[in-house]
Amino acid sequence: MRSDRLLSIMLLLQTHGQLPANTLAERLEVSVRTVMRDVEALSAAGVPVYTVRGPHGGIALLPGFRTDVTGLTADESRALFVLLSDRAYADLGLGRAIGSALRKVMAALPAPHRPDADLASRRILIDPVRWRGGPSRPATDDLGVLQRAVFTDRRLRLRYRHGDDGRVRSYTADPYGLVHKAGVWYLVADHRGEPRLFRADRVLSAGVLDEPVRRRDGLELSEVWDVLRRRIDDIPAPVPVTVAVRREILGRFLRVHQADLAGPHVPAAALPEEAGERATVELRFRSLGAAQALLAFGADAEVLAPDELRRALARRAAEAAARYADGT
Structure with a gap:
């Protein structure tokens, strides 16, 4: 709507000072001609906006024309700009609205607080979407140290224990920021570029x-985080698995294998009676070895495909049966 665009122009000029018409047009995704018509409309409405001609010209507001929100401390201003990831806003249908909302809030902040608020928006990211399983853990006592390095743009020296082999290594890291993902804090940084x-x-x-x-x-931060996130979320050559799950345990099965689901599934209570006592569930795993975790459900979850996985589960089940056959 034009009224929103007029307000956005005022807020952009309040925040950034003089801006070229083509910069405003790019930010608002309209033509330069439309921007100039909007500037004329603002001027006619009494807004002290003016244009400066020449190679270093642009559009600006008279000094002093701005709105401050009083009473906000520096920490409160910074807290307003600790944001959810773009993906979370897109899932809620608010992808376009967040940019407009931030411009309005930024322009309304007291001028001394704007740099810290802008820095927080670029250095802290909250991503609530779960990884492929795994419980959340409490934050480390060193989180404050990591945060200090992030906000002061300083390098970090870390002693870090790896989860795959438990080995401890030392790193000199160049941090982009912190990400809160499914209850766990992560440091996003460069190591040797x-x-x-x-x-x-x-x-x-x-x-x-x-x-x-x-x-x-x-x-x-958001760009580097997206690259790292995709390395985990985008499974290379996933193994598709089809499982027939007993209706009585379907809810528990879906909770356990939520991260492995290949698509949306109907709750057990919503399945029609003619669907039978088992529901078909499509999953995907990184490997056949990872898919063998399905054996934990025993006969309540029968793998229908692939045949290679069925044979592997049969071997493991036979080995377990033989182990316990003598009763010792």
């Missing part, structure tokens, strides 16, 4: 160095 993800609860010790960060130019 390559993006790395460090779980905060596996940091054994952390120290902020006097050296400034050496991040790759032109990259923000």
